[in-house]
Amino acid sequence: MVDGFVVVWAVAGAYVVRFGLDPGVAVQGHESTYVWLSVCLAVVWWFMLGAWNSRQSRVLGSGPDEYKRVAAASLWLFGLVAIISYVFRFDTARGYVGVALPVGLFGLLLARWLLRQHLNLRRQGGKSMSRLLVLGGTSAVAHLASTLVRAKHAGYLPIAAYTPGSPGGEVIEPVSGLPILGHGPDIGSILDAIDSCQADAVAVSAGVQLHPQTLRHLGWELASRNVGLIMAPALTDIAGPRIHTQQVAGLPLIHVTTPSLExxxxxxxxxxxxxxxxxxxxxxxxxxxxxxxxxxxxxxxxxxxxxxxxxxxxxxxxxxxxxxxxxxxxxxxxxxxxxxxxxxxxxxxxxxxxxxxxxxxxxxxxxxxxxxxxxxxxxxxxxxxxxxxxxxxxxxxxxxxxxxxxxxxxxxxxxxxxxxxxxxxxxxxxxxxxxxxxxxxxxxxxxxxxxxxxxxxxxxxx
Incomplete structure:
Protein backbone atom coordinates (compact mmCIF):
# COMPACT_ATOMS: atom_id res chain seq x y z
CA MET A 1 0.00 0.00 0.00
CA VAL A 2 2.72 2.45 1.02
CA ASP A 3 4.95 1.41 -1.89
CA GLY A 4 2.07 1.98 -4.31
CA PHE A 5 1.35 5.44 -2.94
CA VAL A 6 5.02 6.50 -3.17
CA VAL A 7 5.44 5.12 -6.68
CA VAL A 8 2.31 6.87 -7.97
CA TRP A 9 3.38 10.10 -6.25
CA ALA A 10 6.85 9.96 -7.81
CA VAL A 11 5.67 9.12 -11.33
CA ALA A 12 2.83 11.66 -11.26
CA GLY A 13 5.13 14.32 -9.85
CA ALA A 14 7.71 13.66 -12.57
CA TYR A 15 4.98 14.00 -15.22
CA VAL A 16 3.72 17.31 -13.86
CA VAL A 17 7.25 18.72 -13.45
CA ARG A 18 8.27 17.76 -17.00
CA PHE A 19 5.03 18.17 -18.99
CA GLY A 20 2.63 20.15 -16.82
CA LEU A 21 -1.02 19.11 -16.74
CA ASP A 22 -1.35 18.33 -20.45
CA PRO A 23 -2.52 14.67 -20.69
CA GLY A 24 -1.85 14.36 -24.42
CA VAL A 25 1.94 14.49 -24.53
CA ALA A 26 3.14 11.60 -26.71
CA VAL A 27 6.33 9.60 -26.46
CA GLN A 28 8.55 10.69 -29.34
CA GLY A 29 8.83 7.90 -31.89
CA HIS A 30 5.70 6.11 -30.63
CA GLU A 31 1.95 6.69 -30.59
CA SER A 32 1.54 6.12 -26.83
CA THR A 33 1.24 9.06 -24.46
CA TYR A 34 3.26 9.67 -21.33
CA VAL A 35 0.09 9.17 -19.29
CA TRP A 36 -0.01 5.50 -20.33
CA LEU A 37 3.73 5.21 -19.90
CA SER A 38 3.37 6.60 -16.37
CA VAL A 39 0.61 4.13 -15.51
CA CYS A 40 2.66 1.21 -16.82
CA LEU A 41 5.79 2.43 -15.07
CA ALA A 42 4.02 2.75 -11.71
CA VAL A 43 2.43 -0.72 -11.98
CA VAL A 44 5.67 -2.42 -13.07
CA TRP A 45 7.64 -0.57 -10.36
CA TRP A 46 5.27 -1.87 -7.70
CA PHE A 47 5.53 -5.43 -9.03
CA MET A 48 9.32 -5.17 -9.27
CA LEU A 49 9.51 -4.33 -5.56
CA GLY A 50 7.54 -7.50 -4.87
CA ALA A 51 9.63 -9.58 -7.28
CA TRP A 52 12.79 -8.55 -5.39
CA ASN A 53 11.12 -9.82 -2.17
CA SER A 54 11.44 -6.42 -0.50
CA ARG A 55 8.16 -7.01 1.35
CA GLN A 56 9.04 -10.38 2.87
CA SER A 57 8.52 -10.51 6.61
CA ARG A 58 12.09 -11.78 7.18
CA VAL A 59 13.62 -8.60 5.71
CA LEU A 60 11.15 -6.03 7.01
CA GLY A 61 12.17 -3.97 10.00
CA SER A 62 15.76 -5.09 10.52
CA GLY A 63 19.10 -4.92 8.74
CA PRO A 64 20.14 -3.26 5.47
CA ASP A 65 18.76 -5.99 3.19
CA GLU A 66 15.36 -4.32 2.89
CA TYR A 67 16.86 -1.05 1.64
CA LYS A 68 19.21 -2.88 -0.74
CA ARG A 69 16.32 -4.74 -2.35
CA VAL A 70 14.26 -1.57 -2.76
CA ALA A 71 17.21 0.18 -4.41
CA ALA A 72 18.07 -2.82 -6.62
CA ALA A 73 14.48 -3.23 -7.85
CA SER A 74 14.23 0.48 -8.70
CA LEU A 75 17.58 0.66 -10.49
CA TRP A 76 16.88 -2.53 -12.47
CA LEU A 77 13.52 -1.13 -13.57
CA PHE A 78 14.95 2.10 -14.91
CA GLY A 79 17.82 0.22 -16.47
CA LEU A 80 15.27 -1.87 -18.36
CA VAL A 81 13.43 1.31 -19.37
CA ALA A 82 16.69 2.67 -20.84
CA ILE A 83 17.40 -0.59 -22.72
CA ILE A 84 13.86 -0.84 -24.13
CA SER A 85 13.95 2.82 -25.17
CA TYR A 86 17.22 2.22 -27.02
CA VAL A 87 16.16 -1.06 -28.71
CA PHE A 88 12.74 0.14 -29.86
CA ARG A 89 13.93 3.73 -30.48
CA PHE A 90 11.60 5.38 -27.96
CA ASP A 91 12.91 8.85 -27.17
CA THR A 92 11.97 8.87 -23.49
CA ALA A 93 12.27 12.36 -21.99
CA ARG A 94 15.37 12.49 -19.81
CA GLY A 95 13.82 15.11 -17.53
CA TYR A 96 10.89 12.79 -16.83
CA VAL A 97 13.10 9.82 -15.96
CA GLY A 98 15.60 12.07 -14.15
CA VAL A 99 12.87 13.19 -11.74
CA ALA A 100 10.93 9.92 -11.33
CA LEU A 101 13.90 7.71 -10.35
CA PRO A 102 15.61 9.80 -7.63
CA VAL A 103 12.36 11.12 -6.17
CA GLY A 104 10.75 7.68 -6.18
CA LEU A 105 13.79 5.93 -4.72
CA PHE A 106 14.20 8.55 -2.00
CA GLY A 107 10.47 8.38 -1.21
CA LEU A 108 10.51 4.57 -1.02
CA LEU A 109 13.54 4.49 1.28
CA LEU A 110 12.08 7.21 3.50
CA ALA A 111 8.71 5.44 3.67
CA ARG A 112 10.39 2.14 4.54
CA TRP A 113 12.41 3.88 7.27
CA LEU A 114 9.26 5.42 8.77
CA LEU A 115 7.48 2.07 8.63
CA ARG A 116 10.49 0.49 10.31
CA GLN A 117 10.27 2.96 13.20
CA HIS A 118 6.58 2.15 13.63
CA LEU A 119 7.24 -1.58 13.39
CA ASN A 120 10.06 -1.39 15.92
CA LEU A 121 7.78 0.38 18.39
CA ARG A 122 5.22 -2.40 18.01
CA ARG A 123 7.88 -5.08 18.41
CA GLN A 124 9.23 -3.45 21.57
CA GLY A 125 5.71 -3.92 22.89
CA GLY A 126 5.66 -7.59 21.88
CA LYS A 127 3.47 -7.12 18.79
CA SER A 128 4.09 -8.00 15.11
CA MET A 129 6.49 -10.75 16.18
CA SER A 130 7.05 -14.24 14.73
CA ARG A 131 6.50 -16.93 17.38
CA LEU A 132 9.65 -19.06 17.50
CA LEU A 133 10.31 -22.60 18.71
CA VAL A 134 14.03 -22.96 19.46
CA LEU A 135 15.46 -26.39 18.68
CA GLY A 136 18.92 -27.47 19.83
CA GLY A 137 21.22 -28.20 22.74
CA THR A 138 20.42 -26.65 26.10
CA SER A 139 23.22 -24.08 26.17
CA ALA A 140 22.69 -23.14 22.50
CA VAL A 141 18.97 -22.70 23.07
CA ALA A 142 19.63 -20.41 26.05
CA HIS A 143 22.13 -18.30 24.09
CA LEU A 144 19.94 -17.93 21.00
CA ALA A 145 16.81 -17.16 23.01
CA SER A 146 18.53 -14.49 25.14
CA THR A 147 20.05 -12.90 22.02
CA LEU A 148 16.70 -12.69 20.24
CA VAL A 149 14.99 -11.29 23.33
CA ARG A 150 17.56 -8.46 23.41
CA ALA A 151 17.11 -7.84 19.67
CA LYS A 152 13.35 -7.39 19.56
CA HIS A 153 13.63 -5.26 16.42
CA ALA A 154 14.46 -8.46 14.51
CA GLY A 155 10.88 -9.60 15.05
CA TYR A 156 11.39 -13.03 16.64
CA LEU A 157 9.73 -14.02 19.91
CA PRO A 158 11.07 -17.26 21.46
CA ILE A 159 8.11 -19.00 23.07
CA ALA A 160 9.36 -22.53 23.72
CA ALA A 161 12.35 -24.84 23.47
CA TYR A 162 12.83 -28.37 22.20
CA THR A 163 16.04 -30.23 23.10
CA PRO A 164 16.28 -33.48 21.12
CA GLY A 165 18.63 -36.06 22.59
CA SER A 166 19.11 -34.29 25.92
CA PRO A 167 18.23 -36.07 29.20
CA GLY A 168 14.61 -35.71 30.18
CA GLY A 169 13.40 -34.23 33.43
CA GLU A 170 13.68 -30.48 32.90
CA VAL A 171 10.46 -28.76 31.87
CA ILE A 172 11.86 -25.21 32.00
CA GLU A 173 15.12 -24.06 30.43
CA PRO A 174 16.83 -22.43 33.44
CA VAL A 175 18.59 -19.51 31.71
CA SER A 176 15.93 -18.30 29.24
CA GLY A 177 12.91 -19.51 31.23
CA LEU A 178 11.40 -21.11 28.11
CA PRO A 179 9.23 -24.19 28.58
CA ILE A 180 10.88 -27.34 27.16
CA LEU A 181 8.25 -29.16 25.09
CA GLY A 182 10.17 -32.38 24.50
CA HIS A 183 13.39 -34.27 23.99
CA GLY A 184 12.56 -36.92 21.41
CA PRO A 185 14.60 -37.00 18.18
CA ASP A 186 11.69 -38.10 15.97
CA ILE A 187 9.88 -35.74 13.61
CA GLY A 188 6.46 -36.61 14.99
CA SER A 189 7.32 -35.35 18.48
CA ILE A 190 8.82 -32.16 17.08
CA LEU A 191 5.74 -31.48 14.96
CA ASP A 192 3.50 -32.08 17.99
CA ALA A 193 5.53 -29.48 19.89
CA ILE A 194 5.15 -27.00 17.01
CA ASP A 195 1.39 -27.53 16.97
CA SER A 196 1.08 -27.18 20.74
CA CYS A 197 2.89 -23.82 20.88
CA GLN A 198 1.55 -22.58 17.51
CA ALA A 199 4.99 -21.51 16.32
CA ASP A 200 5.38 -19.44 13.15
CA ALA A 201 8.98 -20.60 12.69
CA VAL A 202 11.50 -23.10 14.04
CA ALA A 203 15.08 -22.03 14.78
CA VAL A 204 17.57 -24.90 14.71
CA SER A 205 20.53 -23.86 16.86
CA ALA A 206 23.91 -25.46 17.50
CA GLY A 207 24.16 -28.73 19.38
CA VAL A 208 20.99 -30.23 17.88
CA GLN A 209 21.26 -34.02 17.92
CA LEU A 210 19.35 -34.79 14.74
CA HIS A 211 20.52 -36.71 11.70
CA PRO A 212 20.86 -34.52 8.56
CA GLN A 213 18.23 -36.63 6.82
CA THR A 214 15.86 -35.99 9.73
CA LEU A 215 16.42 -32.24 9.37
CA ARG A 216 15.70 -32.53 5.66
CA HIS A 217 12.38 -34.27 6.28
CA LEU A 218 11.59 -31.74 9.00
CA GLY A 219 12.08 -28.95 6.46
CA TRP A 220 9.60 -30.63 4.09
CA GLU A 221 7.00 -30.96 6.85
CA LEU A 222 7.45 -27.35 7.93
CA ALA A 223 7.09 -26.12 4.34
CA SER A 224 3.79 -27.98 3.99
CA ARG A 225 2.55 -26.33 7.20
CA ASN A 226 3.78 -22.86 6.14
CA VAL A 227 6.14 -22.75 9.14
CA GLY A 228 9.53 -21.11 8.62
CA LEU A 229 12.83 -22.93 9.17
CA ILE A 230 15.79 -20.91 10.46
CA MET A 231 19.30 -22.34 10.85
CA ALA A 232 21.33 -20.62 13.58
CA PRO A 233 24.99 -21.76 13.49
CA ALA A 234 27.30 -21.36 16.46
CA LEU A 235 28.66 -18.02 15.24
CA THR A 236 28.34 -14.86 17.30
CA ASP A 237 28.99 -11.19 16.54
CA ILE A 238 29.70 -11.82 12.85
CA ALA A 239 28.57 -9.09 10.43
CA GLY A 240 26.73 -10.04 7.24
CA PRO A 241 29.45 -9.02 4.73
CA ARG A 242 31.85 -11.53 6.33
CA ILE A 243 29.51 -14.46 5.68
CA HIS A 244 29.43 -16.24 2.32
CA THR A 245 27.46 -19.39 1.54
CA GLN A 246 28.80 -21.98 -0.88
CA GLN A 247 26.87 -25.01 -2.10
CA VAL A 248 29.01 -28.17 -2.20
CA ALA A 249 27.30 -31.47 -3.10
CA GLY A 250 24.03 -30.15 -1.71
CA LEU A 251 25.61 -28.94 1.54
CA PRO A 252 25.49 -25.21 2.38
CA LEU A 253 28.98 -24.34 3.61
CA ILE A 254 29.33 -21.03 5.46
CA HIS A 255 32.61 -19.21 4.84
CA VAL A 256 33.57 -16.55 7.40
CA THR A 257 36.20 -14.17 6.07
CA THR A 258 38.76 -12.55 8.36
CA PRO A 259 38.64 -8.73 8.28
CA SER A 260 41.90 -6.90 7.78
CA LEU A 261 42.69 -3.22 8.12
CA GLU A 262 45.68 -3.14 5.82
Missing part, protein backbone atom coordinates in the same frame (compact mmCIF):
# COMPACT_ATOMS: atom_id res chain seq x y z
CA UNK A 263 46.86 -1.54 2.61
CA UNK A 264 44.20 0.48 0.83
CA UNK A 265 41.68 0.13 3.65
CA UNK A 266 44.12 1.53 6.22
CA UNK A 267 44.99 4.42 3.88
CA UNK A 268 41.30 5.16 3.22
CA UNK A 269 40.44 5.17 6.92
CA UNK A 270 43.40 7.43 7.72
CA UNK A 271 42.52 9.78 4.87
CA UNK A 272 38.95 10.11 6.15
CA UNK A 273 40.26 10.72 9.67
CA UNK A 274 42.59 13.52 8.55
CA UNK A 275 40.11 15.28 6.27
CA UNK A 276 37.07 15.06 8.56
CA UNK A 277 38.91 15.86 11.80
CA UNK A 278 40.62 18.83 10.14
CA UNK A 279 37.34 20.25 8.83
CA UNK A 280 35.52 19.65 12.12
CA UNK A 281 38.34 21.26 14.11
CA UNK A 282 38.11 24.42 11.99
CA UNK A 283 34.30 24.54 12.15
CA UNK A 284 34.24 23.85 15.90
CA UNK A 285 36.97 26.38 16.73
CA UNK A 286 34.51 29.14 17.81
CA UNK A 287 32.58 26.67 19.96
CA UNK A 288 35.78 25.36 21.55
CA UNK A 289 36.83 28.93 22.33
CA UNK A 290 33.51 29.58 24.10
CA UNK A 291 33.80 26.29 26.04
CA UNK A 292 37.34 27.19 27.11
CA UNK A 293 36.16 30.57 28.45
CA UNK A 294 33.27 28.95 30.35
CA UNK A 295 35.59 26.38 31.95
CA UNK A 296 38.04 29.09 33.01
CA UNK A 297 35.31 31.18 34.66
CA UNK A 298 33.55 28.18 36.25
CA UNK A 299 36.44 26.70 38.26
CA UNK A 300 40.16 27.05 38.81
CA UNK A 301 42.56 24.88 36.89
CA UNK A 302 43.65 24.26 33.29
CA UNK A 303 41.17 24.30 30.41
CA UNK A 304 42.44 21.04 28.92
CA UNK A 305 42.75 17.74 30.72
CA UNK A 306 45.51 15.42 29.52
CA UNK A 307 45.40 11.74 30.38
CA UNK A 308 47.52 8.79 29.34
CA UNK A 309 45.52 6.30 27.30
CA UNK A 310 46.46 3.13 25.44
CA UNK A 311 46.17 3.11 21.67
CA UNK A 312 46.75 0.62 18.88
CA UNK A 313 49.08 -2.26 19.72
CA UNK A 314 49.48 -1.00 23.28
CA UNK A 315 51.13 2.32 22.40
CA UNK A 316 50.41 4.98 25.01
CA UNK A 317 49.47 8.54 24.05
CA UNK A 318 48.25 11.71 25.75
CA UNK A 319 44.51 12.10 25.13
CA UNK A 320 43.04 15.62 25.21
CA UNK A 321 39.70 16.57 26.72
CA UNK A 322 38.11 19.72 28.02
CA UNK A 323 38.36 19.62 31.80
CA UNK A 324 34.95 18.70 33.18
CA UNK A 325 36.03 17.96 36.77
CA UNK A 326 37.76 19.86 39.53
CA UNK A 327 41.52 20.26 39.15
CA UNK A 328 42.38 17.64 41.81
CA UNK A 329 39.92 15.02 40.53
CA UNK A 330 42.59 12.31 40.13
CA UNK A 331 43.78 12.76 43.73
CA UNK A 332 40.18 12.43 45.02
CA UNK A 333 39.53 9.24 43.07
CA UNK A 334 40.28 7.02 46.07
CA UNK A 335 37.55 8.73 48.11
CA UNK A 336 34.88 7.47 45.70
CA UNK A 337 35.88 3.81 45.48
CA UNK A 338 32.87 2.71 47.56
CA UNK A 339 30.50 4.49 45.12
CA UNK A 340 31.81 2.77 42.00
CA UNK A 341 28.86 1.71 39.81
CA UNK A 342 30.98 0.22 37.05
CA UNK A 343 31.57 -3.46 36.41
CA UNK A 344 34.73 -5.20 35.34
CA UNK A 345 37.66 -2.79 35.15
CA UNK A 346 35.53 0.32 34.56
CA UNK A 347 35.12 3.02 37.21
CA UNK A 348 31.82 4.90 36.92
CA UNK A 349 29.94 7.13 39.35
CA UNK A 350 26.61 8.45 38.11
CA UNK A 351 26.52 11.61 40.24
CA UNK A 352 30.25 12.19 40.57
CA UNK A 353 30.79 15.14 42.99
CA UNK A 354 34.04 16.02 41.20
CA UNK A 355 32.19 17.16 38.05
CA UNK A 356 31.83 20.93 37.71
CA UNK A 357 28.64 22.76 36.67
CA UNK A 358 29.94 23.44 33.16
CA UNK A 359 31.44 19.97 33.02
CA UNK A 360 28.06 18.33 33.56
CA UNK A 361 26.70 20.05 30.45
CA UNK A 362 29.83 19.28 28.46
CA UNK A 363 29.60 15.58 29.32
CA UNK A 364 25.91 15.35 28.53
CA UNK A 365 26.50 16.47 24.95
CA UNK A 366 30.05 15.07 24.65
CA UNK A 367 31.49 18.56 24.12
CA UNK A 368 34.35 17.71 26.46
CA UNK A 369 35.67 15.34 23.77
CA UNK A 370 36.07 17.98 21.03
CA UNK A 371 39.85 18.39 21.63
CA UNK A 372 40.25 14.74 20.64
CA UNK A 373 39.90 15.97 17.05
CA UNK A 374 43.55 17.00 17.39
CA UNK A 375 44.45 13.49 18.57
CA UNK A 376 42.74 12.14 15.46
CA UNK A 377 44.50 14.59 13.17
CA UNK A 378 47.84 13.66 14.75
CA UNK A 379 47.19 9.96 14.22
CA UNK A 380 46.93 8.56 17.76
CA UNK A 381 43.14 8.14 17.49
CA UNK A 382 40.52 7.58 14.81
CA UNK A 383 37.06 9.03 14.30
CA UNK A 384 35.52 5.62 14.94
CA UNK A 385 36.96 2.84 17.05
CA UNK A 386 36.90 1.17 20.48
CA UNK A 387 36.83 3.28 23.63
CA UNK A 388 40.38 4.48 24.50
CA UNK A 389 41.29 2.56 27.69
CA UNK A 390 43.40 3.62 30.65
CA UNK A 391 46.71 1.81 31.28
CA UNK A 392 45.35 0.32 34.53
CA UNK A 393 42.37 -1.07 32.61
CA UNK A 394 44.63 -2.69 30.00
CA UNK A 395 46.67 -4.34 32.76
CA UNK A 396 43.48 -6.10 33.91
CA UNK A 397 42.47 -7.21 30.40
CA UNK A 398 41.93 -10.88 29.68
CA UNK A 399 43.57 -12.27 26.53
CA UNK A 400 40.49 -11.93 24.29
CA UNK A 401 39.78 -8.37 25.45
CA UNK A 402 43.24 -7.30 24.26
CA UNK A 403 41.94 -7.64 20.70
CA UNK A 404 40.50 -4.16 21.23
CA UNK A 405 44.05 -2.87 20.75
CA UNK A 406 44.28 -4.16 17.16
CA UNK A 407 42.81 -0.88 15.87
CA UNK A 408 43.10 2.76 16.91
CA UNK A 409 40.73 3.94 19.65
CA UNK A 410 37.96 6.23 18.46
CA UNK A 411 36.24 9.48 19.29
CA UNK A 412 33.02 7.53 18.85
CA UNK A 413 32.12 3.89 18.34
CA UNK A 414 29.45 1.29 18.85
CA UNK A 415 29.70 1.87 22.61
CA UNK A 416 28.88 5.57 22.06
CA UNK A 417 25.74 4.94 20.03
CA UNK A 418 24.51 1.96 22.08
CA UNK A 419 24.15 3.43 25.55
CA UNK A 420 27.42 5.23 26.38
CA UNK A 421 28.05 5.12 30.15
CA UNK A 422 24.88 3.08 30.74
CA UNK A 423 26.62 0.04 29.23
CA UNK A 424 28.08 -2.67 31.42
CA UNK A 425 31.70 -3.69 31.05
CA UNK A 426 30.66 -6.91 29.29
CA UNK A 427 28.50 -5.05 26.77
CA UNK A 428 31.24 -2.49 26.14
CA UNK A 429 33.76 -5.26 25.41
CA UNK A 430 31.33 -7.14 23.19
CA UNK A 431 30.61 -4.05 21.08
CA UNK A 432 34.28 -3.12 20.78
CA UNK A 433 35.28 -6.63 19.72
CA UNK A 434 32.43 -6.69 17.22
CA UNK A 435 33.78 -3.48 15.70
CA UNK A 436 37.34 -4.82 15.56
CA UNK A 437 36.25 -8.01 13.79
CA UNK A 438 33.73 -6.44 11.42
CA UNK A 439 35.26 -3.09 10.49
CA UNK A 440 34.22 -1.42 7.24
CA UNK A 441 34.27 2.15 5.93
CA UNK A 442 30.52 2.02 5.35
CA UNK A 443 30.06 0.86 8.94
CA UNK A 444 32.11 3.83 10.16
CA UNK A 445 29.84 6.22 8.26
CA UNK A 446 26.74 4.64 9.82
CA UNK A 447 28.24 4.93 13.32
CA UNK A 448 29.10 8.61 12.75
CA UNK A 449 25.53 9.34 11.67
CA UNK A 450 24.15 7.49 14.69
CA UNK A 451 26.54 9.42 16.93
CA UNK A 452 24.93 12.72 15.96
CA UNK A 453 21.56 11.43 17.16
CA UNK A 454 23.03 9.97 20.37
CA UNK A 455 24.81 13.24 21.23
CA UNK A 456 21.71 15.39 20.74
CA UNK A 457 19.69 13.04 22.91
CA UNK A 458 22.29 13.38 25.64
CA UNK A 459 21.33 10.10 27.32
CA UNK A 460 23.78 7.73 28.96
CA UNK A 461 26.52 10.34 29.46
CA UNK A 462 27.82 11.08 32.95
Missing amino acids: GGQRVAKRLVDVVVSGILAVLAAPLMAIVAILIKFDSSGPVLFRQERVGMEGTQFSMLKFRSMVADAEERLGELGHRNEGSGVLFKVKNDPRITRVGRVLRKYSLDELPQLFNIFAGSMSLVGPRPPLPREVEAYESDVRRRLLVKPGLTGLWQVSGRSNLSWQDSVRLDLYYVENWSLAGDIVIILRTVRAVFRGTGAY
